[in-house]
Amino acid sequence: MHVPDGVLPTAVCAAGYAAAVPITWYSIRKINQTGDPRENVPKAALLTAAFFVASWIHIPVPPTSVHLVLSGLMGAVLGYFAFPAILIGLFLQAVMFGHGGLSTLGVNAIIIGGPALLASFIFRLRGLRGDATRRSTGIFGFLASLCAIGISAALFTVLLINFIPADLDADTERHAILMLALGHVPLMFIEGAFTAFVTVFLLRVRPQMLTES
């Protein structure tokens, strides 16, 4: 779901940065409003690294295996830190592995980070009717991740089909959209289930990790 360098025109790359800046500013503003924001920086940073590493876990989906994006889970656990964390993760992926890109960093942050922020709001709804239970945590964890991946996949597909410098006819374009969309549906459910399992696990083992977000 990472758009690489060289695929999108400059205007779209610049628009991605222009959209990422206010979201980053908003997230940092919200982080600064919590007690001592620097206290949470090491936690957010190490969890960012942990999410980065956890995305290396391969889930077997015969005949192949997939690795997860985990943006929904990041939203659930990191709250307002999710967008900066994803921005940093994407930056490190671009400079260390050439995955994604520097010119498309803003666009990729919007594609993955924006829905992660939305996932954090969805996950917060689990405590709407008093204390969060295992069931409500699992359900809202699933929904948060399902929505995050679904929206990311939709944004990725729309951007790629509309802005790739190629003359695709309407029929090919429709097929490409359908194929990309269908390809992401199993991933949405796998990510949702994975987030549900992990959030319930965290609720049992370290519940403060979920309440702090």
Added chain:
Amino acid sequence: MKFVLDQHAYLNSPIHRWDTRFKLIGFLVLIFAFSFVQELYIMPAMALATVAIFMISRIPVSFILARLRYPSFFLFAVVILLPFISGSDVVFSIGPLDVYEEGIESALLISVRFFSIITLGLILFGTAPLLTSIKAMRSLGLPAILADMTLLTFRYLFEIGNYLHQMETALRLRGFQARRFSRRGFSTLAWLGGSILVRSYERSEWIYKAMIMRGYGQDVNISQGSFQSSARDILALGLLILLAGGFVTAQILI
């Protein structure tokens, strides 16, 4: 501490010696100028400029090639697909499949832009330690929270990666096989991910205490004293902006 990305950051080349703040601005301007180019005629000049900058940097080819391996999969798919699905002018046919001129042009355009931009990015962050690059970004206005988080994430990334390898080895030793999909296997992998998060969270509490003891939270003005620029740095920035301007002008005029 040296990291994989920093392995060639201590070589001696004009790009290594260039003030990192100016280098960041210059390279980013050139990267955006490259992404602006859409004319095939400008591609050879773009590739040539990239090769020239790469040669000046003295970074080994193997460093760049190793990092191009993974993103090249996407490019490979694009290059294979586009000539068959994009365009209307048939150049030749392979059995029932037509190869279109516009598709070949698009594939070429994307490939050259992709390799040029990615190589510039690798040179930019491969010719200075990441710590210096982050300090330079901080002095150019990057918020402190982002700078601190980036450095800490980078610092602990491979350590946490080692946790994962250890835990995966422990799972395998206990007979776990992640080849088939099953509910039990899936929940085991989710708990593995959860354990990584919990271990990292617990580690961060100790790190925060250690950081506080070393004075973390005291404001340090990075913009003063950390970087010193000379006329040569400004001249190099001017040259790179001129080069970027040349590509943009050529694209507009052609």
